[in-house]
Amino acid sequence: MTLNGAIAVAFIMIALAIAGPGPRGFAVLLVLAAGFAIVEVRGATWTALRRAAVVVVPLAAFMGFIWVGIVGRAPAEIAADVPGTRAAALIHVLSICLRLFFVVTVIQLAVLRFAHLTPLQFIRALALPVTAKRLLVLTLSLIETLRHAIDRAHIALIAAGTLTRRFSSRNVIHSWRLVQTVWLSAVTIALGRMRDKWPIENTLNLLERAVEGGNEKIFAGDDKIWLPVSLGAAVVILVADVFPGPS
Amino acid sequence: MARRELFSGLNFSGRSAAMLALLRDGSFARECFYIGPYAEAALSGLSATIADEIEIYRAKPASLGHTAFAPIDFAPLARREPQTLSGGEQVLLALHCFSLSSYAALGIDTALEQLDRANRDAALDYLDPRKDFAGNVALIDNRLPPPQVGWHTIDLPAGATDLDCDPRRVVADLARQIAPAIAVSDLGFRYARGRQIFQDVSLSLEGGNAYRLAGPNGAGKTTLLKLLVGVIAPSGGKLTLGGARYWPWRHGNRAIALATQNPDHQWCGATLADDLARRRSAFARHARVGSLAKGRLAKLAQLLGAPSLDAHLYELPLAARKRLSWLWPLAGALPWVMLDEPSIGQDVNTRSRLAAAIVRLTALGYGVLFVTHDDDFADRIPHRVLAIGDATIRMN
Amino acid sequence: MFTTPRLVVIALGAALNFSIGSIVYLVKLPIYLDSIGTILVALLLAPDRKAAFFCAWAAAWAGTAVSALVNPFLPWFAASDVAVAAISALVTIRATDIFRARPLRPVPFVAAVLVCGAITGVVAAIVSAPVVAYVFGGVTGSGSAFVVAFFLKTGEQLMNAVLLSGLAADPVDKVLQVLLAALLYRATPGELITVLRKA
Numbered sequence: 001m002t003l004n005g006a007i008a009v010a011f012i013m014i015a016l017a018i019a020g021p022g023p024r025g026f027a028v029l030l031v032l033a034a035g036f037a038i039v040e041v042r043g044a045t046w047t048a049l050r051r052a053a054v055v056v057v058p059l060a061a062f063m064g065f066i067w068v069g070i071v072g073r074a075p076a077e078i079a080a081d082v083p084g085t086r087a088a089a090l091i092h093v094l095s096i097c098l099r100l101f102f103v104v105t106v107i108q109l110a111v112l113r114f115a116h117l118t119p120l121q122f123i124r125a126l127a128l129p130v131t132a133k134r135l136l137v138l139t140l141s142l143i144e145t146l147r148h149a150i151d152r153a154h155i156a157l158i159a160a161g162t163l164t165r166r167f168s169s170r171n172v173i174h175s176w177r178l179v180q181t182v183w184l185s186a187v188t189i190a191l192g193r194m195r196d197k198w199p200i201e202n203t204l205n206l207l208e209r210a211v212e213g214g215n216e217k218i219f220a221g222d223d224k225i226w227l228p229v230s231l232g233a234a235v236v237i238l239v240a241d242v243f244p245g246p247s
Numbered sequence: 248m249a250r251r252e253l254f255s256g257l258n259f260s261g262r263s264a265a266m267l268a269l270l271r272d273g274s275f276a277r278e279c280f281y282i283g284p285y286a287e288a289a290l291s292g293l294s295a296t297i298a299d300e301i302e303i304y305r306a307k308p309a310s311l312g313h314t315a316f317a318p319i320d321f322a323p324l325a326r327r328e329p330q331t332l333s334g335g336e337q338v339l340l341a342l343h344c345f346s347l348s349s350y351a352a353l354g355i356d357t358a359l360e361q362l363d364r365a366n367r368d369a370a371l372d373y374l375d376p377r378k379d380f381a382g383n384v385a386l387i388d389n390r391l392p393p394p395q396v397g398w399h400t401i402d403l404p405a406g407a408t409d410l411d412c413d414p415r416r417v418v419a420d421l422a423r424q425i426a427p428a429i430a431v432s433d434l435g436f437r438y439a440r441g442r443q444i445f446q447d448v449s450l451s452l453e454g455g456n457a458y459r460l461a462g463p464n465g466a467g468k469t470t471l472l473k474l475l476v477g478v479i480a481p482s483g484g485k486l487t488l489g490g491a492r493y494w495p496w497r498h499g500n501r502a503i504a505l506a507t508q509n510p511d512h513q514w515c516g517a518t519l520a521d522d523l524a525r526r527r528s529a530f531a532r533h534a535r536v537g538s539l540a541k542g543r544l545a546k547l548a549q550l551l552g553a554p555s556l557d558a559h560l561y562e563l564p565l566a567a568r569k570r571l572s573w574l575w576p577l578a579g580a581l582p583w584v585m586l587d588e589p590s591i592g593q594d595v596n597t598r599s600r601l602a603a604a605i606v607r608l609t610a611l612g613y614g615v616l617f618v619t620h621d622d623d624f625a626d627r628i629p630h631r632v633l634a635i636g637d638a639t640i641r642m643n
Numbered sequence: 644m645f646t647t648p649r650l651v652v653i654a655l656g657a658a659l660n661f662s663i664g665s666i667v668y669l670v671k672l673p674i675y676l677d678s679i680g681t682i683l684v685a686l687l688l689a690p691d692r693k694a695a696f697f698c699a700w701a702a703a704w705a706g707t708a709v710s711a712l713v714n715p716f717l718p719w720f721a722a723s724d725v726a727v728a729a730i731s732a733l734v735t736i737r738a739t740d741i742f743r744a745r746p747l748r749p750v751p752f753v754a755a756v757l758v759c760g761a762i763t764g765v766v767a768a769i770v771s772a773p774v775v776a777y778v779f780g781g782v783t784g785s786g787s788a789f790v791v792a793f794f795l796k797t798g799e800q801l802m803n804a805v806l807l808s809g810l811a812a813d814p815v816d817k818v819l820q821v822l823l824a825a826l827l828y829r830a831t832p833g834e835l836i837t838v839l840r841k842a
Contacts, residue, residue, distance in 0.1 A: 018778065055715060063782045070792040075781070075801040096780035104715045111712060118326075120299035131645050138654035139661075139705045140295035145287060146662040148330040149512060154669050155469075156513035159476040159505040159585075160575070161529025163670060165496055175670040176823055177515055177525070179679070182666070183659060183827050184561045185286070185511035187835055190651050192285045193292045194838065200270050200281040200354065203303075204647060207293045210303050517830040561832050 001040055003114050003125040005223030009036060010110035012230040016237050017102050025241030032233045033106060036226065041109050048108035055104050060097040067093045124211045127218040133211040134204070145186050153181040250275065250383040251376045255393045256403035257594040258412075258566045262387050263356055265403060269385050276352030276383055280304075280345040282338060284357045284387075284592050285565050286509040289341035290329050297332075297340065298325035304344035316346035316373045318366055333464040334361040334508065334588065335620060342370055352383040357592045359388050363620045389594050390621060412552040412570050412597055414604035417577045418611070426454025426582035426614040427489025429475065429502065435483035436470060444470045446638040448484070454582060457605060457615040457628050458642075462635035468618060471635065472585060476500040501530070504580050508587040508618075510572035511561065519548055519571060520556040526575055539578055547578055566592050577604060583614040590624045602627035648838045649698055652687055656680030656702030661710050676816070677717075678727050680706060682763075682824035685731035687831065687839055689739040696732035703728055716783065719774050726770040727763055727817075735759040735821060742825040756825055760818030767817060768809030776805045787812040 013036075016029050037045040067074075073084025074092040114122060123136050157163045162174050198204055219227065252269060254262040263284070270279045282289045294300040301321065319339050329337060338358045345353055359370055367390075374384050376397040386398070393400035430451040437443045444467045452458060460468045473479045474486070477495025486493045488502055495502070507513040515525035523544050545556050551570045560568060569592055576584040586605075590598045598621070605615055605628050616633075619625050632643040645653075659680035667676065684702040688695035703724035707717045738755035741748065775783055781801050782788040787808045794804035 059782075059784045062784055062788065063780065066782050066788045066792050067780070070789075071795045075795075078795060078798065079800055081798070092780060100716075100779070107711065107715050118298045118302070119295040120302055131650070135645075135650055135654055135657075135701065135705050136708060137293050137295075138650060139657040139709055141290075141292050142654050142658035143661050143709065144295055144328040144330045145292075146658050147328075147665065150662060150665050150669065152507055152509065152512040155473055155476065155478050156505055156507050157515060158478050159500050159503060160513070160515050160526050161499060162515045162525055164499060165477055165479075167670075171670040174515075174525075175666065176826060178666055178670065179659075179663070179823060180517065180827060180830050181512065181514055182662070183655075184514070184517065184830060184832070185509065186655060186658070187831060188511055188561050189285065189287050190292070190655060191832070191834055191838070192283060192288055194648060194651060196267060196283050197281045197288065197291070198647070200267070200279050201291075201350070202278050203291050203293065206291075206303050210293075559830075559832060562834065 001113065001222040001226060002218070002220050003117075003122065004127045004218050005221075005226060006040070006110040006113050007126075008219070008223070009226050009230045010106045012234055013106045014103050016234055017099050017106075019238070021237045022241035025237035028233055028237050028240075029102070032230060033102070033109070035229075037109055040113050040222075040226075044112040044115065045109065048105050048112055051108050052101050052104040056097055056101045059100070060093065063093045063097060064090065120210060130208060130212060134207060137207060137211060142186060142190070145189060146182055149182045149185045150178070153178055153185070157181065249376050249381050250385075251374070251398040252383075252385045253391065253393055253395055253398040253400050254385065254387045254403065255400050257405050257596060258592075259564070260403040260405055262403050265401065266354055266356060266385050266387055270352070270354045275385070276350075278350060279352040279354050279383075279385075280341075280348060280350040282341050282345075282353075282355045282358040286334070286511065287330060287337065288356075289334075289337040289358055291344075295328060296325065297321055297327050297329050300329050300340060301344055301347065304348040306347060306349035314346070314379050316342050316370070318369050319343075334591075335363060335366060336464055338362060339366060339370075342373070346373070346380075350382070352385075354385040356387045357389060359386070360390055360591050361588070361620060364622055367620075389592070389598065390623060392595070412600070413550055414570075414573060414577055414597075414601045415607065416550045417547050417574070418579070418604045418607045421579045421608070421611055424454070424579065424582050424612040426612055427502070428453050428487075429493075429583065429614070430487045430490075431474075431484060432487075433484035434474070434481050434486070436474060436479070436481050443638050445481075445640070448638075448640050450633070450640055450642055452614060452616070454614040455609055455612045457609050457617065457630035459625055459628075459630045459632050460616060460618045460635060461632050466636040467638075467640075468635055471640070472505070472587075475585075476503055476505065502581055503583040503585050503616075504576040504578075505585045506572045506576050506587065506589060508591070510565075510568040513572055514560055517559055517561065518557050519553055519560060519574075522560070523548075523556070523575070526580070530580060539580055544574070544578060548574055551577075569593065570597070573601070577608070579613070582612075583616065584608060586615070586617040588619055589617065590619060590621050598624050599627065644694060644697055645701070648835075648841075649688070649694070652684055652835070652839060653698050653702045653705060656684035656699070657705035657709070659683065660702065660706035676820050676823065677706075678703065678724070678817075679820050679823050679827070681724065681727050682731045682735060682821055683827050685728065685736055686739055686742065686824060686828040687836060688732075689736045692732050692736060695736050696728055699728035699731050700725055716779070719778050720771055722774070723767050723771040726766045730759075730763045730766050734762055735824075738825070739828065742828050747829075752825070756822045757818055760821035761814045763821060764814030764817035765810060768806065768813040771813075772802060772806040772809050775809070776802045781805050785812075 013033055067089040068086050072086050072089060074088035077084030077088055119140050123133050157178055162177055164170050254266050256262050269275050291300060291303055293303055329340060338361050359367055362370060428451055432449045434445050434448040436445045462468055474481055477500050480496040514522050516522040548556060551574055552567055553571055589601060602624055609615055634641045634643060657680060660677055663676050663679055681699045681703040685695040685699040688698050710717050738759060741751045741755045781791050790808035790811055791804045794807050
């Protein structure tokens, strides 16, 4: 399976989840996702589920506190101007969170399928214009530059008494200086590269070669199975649940 | 015959510009690999992992007439971000990438100064014209005095003196200081989900002395610094300052003035005036800092080559920014001074003056901690070595 | 359009959007500022509004693309990114002379920040409301959920409650982001701006 195929299948599944299928449609969707996880991702599926839980469970708890604890009724009940129940609010929260959990899991599955790739290999495999690939490569590199700068500048600004380790009024007033220092140090590095290293080496030419040619065909291999299966499931779900027609 | 061009001269004599002009000269090379002087200048800026950095430069198809340069085995580090390597390791990575590439020429602007003795010797040996690599090399290195066998020296006369720098004059009129001893006992620290960095470490650092922090990358030098200035709290043990308990992670740093390896990481403002105003304000309660009037700081800044306090720091040359990063520590604001690779990129005169300034500081009673790979620079400063590694710190 | 200097600035803006969360975490502030890079890129491309819009949008896109693993909810707000980029390129960019004036003129500076931030915030609130209401059921995990809850308790429909909450919170958030972007723009070395203008 190609990376583009995995992303396309994930996109189809996410779009279907957001379309709001009914119980039957969601069951079909779950079977599709489970099949993808078992066949393509295998053991790493547990990692995907764990990561999704880390992201969604705290949000679910917060949502529950807001909807069940404070509001006490579901949106449909508010719209119908009826007193409503906390149970209905809880069902509302669970349905939203289940959908979000599914979406996050699917994203993780698609990426974990290709966890063996380095960032450069990952970007090379994407069906994107070369300019977009260059941009992603530059962004990933600069993120690391900024991370390193944040760590060093944070030490220096605490040493200089400008920031404190804990929350403080000084941090409220002066944390922008940390942002400024990090930004300016990164700009300085970038200017140096654009002025000297890249023109002398023609480094960007190397990058072009490194990100091009990763995908002669956008889809290949097992994509030819998964894409029709996903699209077929989409038709079933849309016809059966989203647009069921007259009963 | 392979060319080996060594550019010699003082800071601001135009060495960097002259070398860049040579590298752009088609007669020297069609394309050159370049390792510049600024932070992360060794890296391509196009990779998020070491594996990708090597991949970008690797010649395709592999057709090298010379052996690869690999003083470090980068294979186990493949998934690490290049920026997490030390400055010296980044330079070694760059040289490794160069040796795998199809570039036939190389330019290095002071980057080899970040290497320790063994790796420096290995790099210079690799570039020796009598050895394997047959391409052209241009080099600026303040620690390599001309003449050098096999190298053609291009000597540049001293440039403008308006950025002249003498750190000795900055400390000349400093008042005596009795820097309180910094002592740690049973100090322990572990990062969450990480290895134990320090375990049951006890030592005492006395004012009036200089200490050189030594240890491999990841040993704990930065962690020690973070503990001393209060960025992190130890998991065990205690810290005292002048015999009294000291909790910089709770109450803030009031002992150490720091100059970072990359000077651009330490500014508290876009101009020197902003930066110094911020520092003076933060330490206003300290009597000694209170005596650092704005006018006096401006004068000291001039002695380090600052054209004006209102000049935009990031628009000054790197060597000038590096010198100005010493201002706060050398101004005597705080009793202890920490300098991280202070001599990188500085010419022989400035390095010797800085070393003399540090010696003067210790003679006045200040405490000094420094990190350097420049053994010649360190040898000019009577010091003790703090060897950091294996979760402990040993004083030699 | 996307020359090398512009690509670098876009990547810087995207990296800043991504990294700002780390800074907020380190200084322990209860806020989240995820569009400073987008706004800053637009300012840096002044006075070319078309370039400012496309580059700012590209910065938002790149930042979201690399963030998707860490924050999988960000891609849902792609329309907000377009809105912020558009307002930055059409409105905020007009204040670049004020932002960079030396010496600083406090009153025009503050007024420009307030106006640009408020407009950006209002538009962002309107554009993001449907996503918050439909995809997240009104609650995204930020403190504005309490404002949503308040309006829901008073009987407002979900979409209205989300919109009103957004109109209350987003302008404040965007004023802060425009302020930070303006300060960073002010401090950026002239060499970078010159290089971008030559491109």
